[in-house]
Amino acid sequence: MSVEEFHQKAFPGQELKWQTLWVGKELRAEIEKIMHRKFPNLRIRYWGEGAKTAWMFEEIGKELPITVGVVVNAGAIEQVQIMEYRESRGGEVRYPFFTSQFSDVRLEQKKSKWQLDKHIDGITGATLSVRALKKVTTLALYCHQHTEFAQLASE
Template sequence: MIWVRYTLPAATIVSIASPAYAVRYLSIEEAQKEAFPSATHFSEVQEGRVWKAEAGSKVMGFFVFDRVVGKHLFIDYAVALTPAGAVHKVEILEYRESYGGEIRSPSWLAQFVGKTNGSALKINGDIRNISGATLSSTHVTEGVKRILATYGSRVR
């Protein structure tokens, strides 16, 4: 039982020194309503991933949920697309890294608005980098670019 005397305190220190940083900012439903406040209905187009936002019979746009790795952990985010396939809004739903949460900044996320499948979407190009969150910035940017390539030309 001598091992308990040494390993238990070490395990306690490690668990205290590595706190969980996951922050859930928005649920999918909350993000949908923020992206399309006048929508009266969201119909699932692809299970758990893509929804069509409608107000009556009018299509307001499309809402796409995705997940990328930041530096080590997942970032859940969503991209709202206009009916023509351009970015209407990007939201960070859950951020799990211990640093780099600045990617949730409204001014950083606003850079994506209006981008289309033909946009460069490149860090230090048309999207500015965030120092200390380079991998998170890069991976979210690449994710938005992938969503535009996948859905941007198909939503019309």
């Protein structure tokens, strides 16, 4: 799926207009806890309208990056779309039977750790790809909280 196709699926009929989330010191520290690695970016680009945001992230599965699109609406995941899967194994994470588990999942904090509020079933042989998707969806939910669009949902 292309960037344009993902955008049109999330925001039908809208012009492709990027928003920017600037990554300061505190935000970076939390992102690095979620991702379990360094996060070198100064900004994260996304789209938003109303109480909805759409994010695209890449995360390594076993050896290669998986490009994932995540749509968050009013603080809950609306859609997870695998944009590009490059690994030779674990490709089952691309299919709706797996990605649909993320629908309506929210973010919760337990013992100063951000996590999904619902259990996501794994797939035999795709453990690292499943883990990558859980990190990306957690990151999208966390980043959504730091946008003006999250504020609109709470008003």
